[in-house]
Amino acid sequence: xxxxxxxxxxxxxxxxxxxxxxxxxxxxxxxxxxxxxxxxxxxxxxxxxxxxxxxxxxxxxxxxxxxxxxxxxxxxxxxxxxxxxxxxxxxxxxxxxxxxxxxxxxxxxxxxxxxxxxxxxxxxxxxxxxxxxxxxxxxxxxxxxxxxxxxxxxxxxxxxxxxxxxxxxxxxxxxxxxxxxxxxxxxxxxxxxxxxxxxxxxxxxxxxxxxxxxxxxxxxxxxxxxxxxxxxxxxxxxxxxxxxxxxxxxxxxxxxxxxxxxxxxxxx
Numbered sequence: 001x002x003x004x005x006x007x008x009x010x011x012x013x014x015x016x017x018x019x020x021x022x023x024x025x026x027x028x029x030x031x032x033x034x035x036x037x038x039x040x041x042x043x044x045x046x047x048x049x050x051x052x053x054x055x056x057x058x059x060x061x062x063x064x065x066x067x068x069x070x071x072x073x074x075x076x077x078x079x080x081x082x083x084x085x086x087x088x089x090x091x092x093x094x095x096x097x098x099x100x101x102x103x104x105x106x107x108x109x110x111x112x113x114x115x116x117x118x119x120x121x122x123x124x125x126x127x128x129x130x131x132x133x134x135x136x137x138x139x140x141x142x143x144x145x146x147x148x149x150x151x152x153x154x155x156x157x158x159x160x161x162x163x164x165x166x167x168x169x170x171x172x173x174x175x176x177x178x179x180x181x182x183x184x185x186x187x188x189x190x191x192x193x194x195x196x197x198x199x200x201x202x203x204x205x206x207x208x209x210x211x212x213x214x215x216x217x218x219x220x221x222x223x224x225x226x227x228x229x230x231x232x233x234x235x236x237x238x239x240x241x242x243x244x245x246x247x248x249x250x251x252x253x254x255x256x257x258x259x260x261x262x263x264x265x266x267x268x
Contacts, residue, residue, distance in 0.1 A: 003079035006057040010076075011047040011096065011186045013106035014069030019043055019092050022067060027090045029063055036085040040096050044106060046070065047096035047186060051084050069107055074185060074208065097186050101159040104193045111180070111192030111203030116217040119179070119206050123223060128177045133158060133191045141236050141246055142226020144181065155187055159194060166198050177202040183228065185209040214239050
């Protein structure tokens with residue numbers, strides 16, 4: 001018997017002239033479909049994770065795909081035997097993922113998507129600058145060979161870091177190809193819009209993020225090292241999205257290797 005709950009993690013950068021109206025329509029539909037989870041709407045698009053019956057999620061995804069600019073909505077599906085969320089929330093915010101870098105337009109400004117095979121070719125080039133757009137504790141669990149760790153504690157820290165880094169590149173007379181990645185695609189896609197707004201043209205990001213890469217790329221051909229931190233009970237996953245070798249500290253929530261000492265290694 002199939003699990004009773006289908007879970008859809010989704011996002012799409014699109015231009016919504018009236019996100020409040022879009023949100024109102026979604027609230028009505030989600031109530032009719034008896035879904036649970038969270039959807040975030042902004043002028044730049046939609047982001048969220050929702051759960052419900054297979055038919056309800058199919059109807060909701062079809063509705064969102066029919067919104068302006070959302071035909072190519074990025075969706076990752078999973079299932080659960082129990083309701084993963086207590087209720088349904090549809091919120092309107094300034095950004096669907098908070099970068100705090102002013103008026104960017106990721107729907108039009110973002111860099112070029114690359115599939116896993118194209119990504120491998122790009123990052124194999126020693127002249128390509130590879131930037132991990134995730135936070136420091138995520139990077140510590142695993143990352144791509146040769147990737148730069150900005151050492152950020154939140155996504156809002158990324159613009160200041162990049163502006164300093166861009167200054168260093170210009171001082172060196174460099175305008176390299178820049179390859180950016182994150183867990184599921186949303187942060188790196190928005191980051192490429194920031195980087196292009198700073199005058200860099202050859203900017204690329206990994207379509208579907210690390211999760212799709214680990215799902216699609218054979219381990220023998222992979223350039224990923226370690227696990228990928230995920231924001232759920234699995235803590236981290238490896239190739240084939242199999243559970244990884246990390247657990248979360250019950251006190252601080254941060255990940256650390258399962259085989260390490262029982263005490264959390266992070267400073268308090």
